[in-house]
Amino acid sequence: MNILLAEDDERLGKLAAHLLQKEFHQVDWVKNGSDAISYSSLCDYDVIILDWMMPGADGLTVCKKLRSRGVKSGILFVTAKDAKDDIILGLDSGADDYIVKPFEFDEMLARIRAISRRKEKSLEESITIHDFTLSLNSHELTHKGVVIDLTKKEYQFLEILFRNCNQVVTREVLFERIWGFDTDISDNALDALVKLVRKKIDFAGIPSFIQNVRGIGYKVRNSDVS
Incomplete structure (x- = not known):
């Protein structure tokens, strides 16, 4: 939510x-x-x-x-x-x-x-981008129906990007939402998290699903969202 x-x-x-x-x-x-x-x-x-x-x-x-x-x-x-x-x-x-x-x-x-x-409008249950579907209720990511195991922080990172598809999410916002306020976590922790997520969702011969906007943050590559 x-x-x-x-x-x-x-x-x-x-x-x-x-x-x-x-x-x-x-x-x-x-x-x-x-x-x-x-x-x-x-x-x-x-x-x-x-x-x-x-x-x-x-x-x-x-x-x-x-x-x-x-x-x-x-x-x-x-x-x-x-x-x-x-x-x-x-x-x-x-x-x-x-x-x-x-x-x-x-x-x-x-x-x-x-x-x-x-609320009259029921809560959004899932977000689909390309062949990936992120369930907002079960906190699962699937690719063509196959579940990809995620840690809590990996899920949080992807949910933020999925909800803000086509928009750059700054590093500051990602740090605050994933690790909380006033955190002492190293700045490299975000890059390490992104690397782990990419290993799970990127496939050979396909450009990375997650785009790094140098010096600013990350975004999900342009796509149709349903």
């Missing part, structure tokens, strides 16, 4: 992003409302988690703006406001659900799953 987390509290945001990533979710973490609006215009998120009180634009403003632009992502408010009128205001602004701080992380996960089930 592709999730946008908008939370300006450094400690809570870092913890929530880390725990969501452990559940195999792809997470973009922003710390203000303006960035939440910008990110939402560039990516089709399954669920957007909005803190109510944020700099730039508060969660209520962000939610209304996204809905006015036709964004259909599930929206979950996370806030310390627990008054009945606040809950009604949040839901009337276009949010799908509301969770009050402090909360158990398991409860957040349950609410995210419930929002996903309720």
Whole structure:
């Protein structure tokens, strides 16, 4: 699942992003409302988690703006406001659900799953590029029906590229999404991971499926996506 987390509290945001990533979710973490609006215009998120009180634009403003632009992502408010009128205001602004701080992380996960089930547009189950199909539910990659074994990080790397087909994903974004924030991992770790993935998916006589954009990042070569 592709999730946008908008939370300006450094400690809570870092913890929530880390725990969501452990559940195999792809997470973009922003710390203000303006960035939440910008990110939402560039990516089709399954669920957007909005803190109510944020700099730039508060969660209520962000939610209304996204809905006015036709964004259909599930929206979950996370806030310390627990008054009945606040809950009604949040839901009337276009949010799908509301969770009050402090909360158990398991409860957040349950609410995210419930929002996903309720959305009219069912979650994308797989992405096919060339003869490769990546299952977003079972986290498997198949080539002409044959399963290619992947480690967790190999799967995460390919999911990011598949979801952003024909677009360059920067090294910084890949590091953050695969290894997490404030990581001390060596810069060579990404290149080593790409090398391992290529060994599994590249075939003799065929140009590498993964294109290196020197000094910037990686992308999946141009192709039709279904």
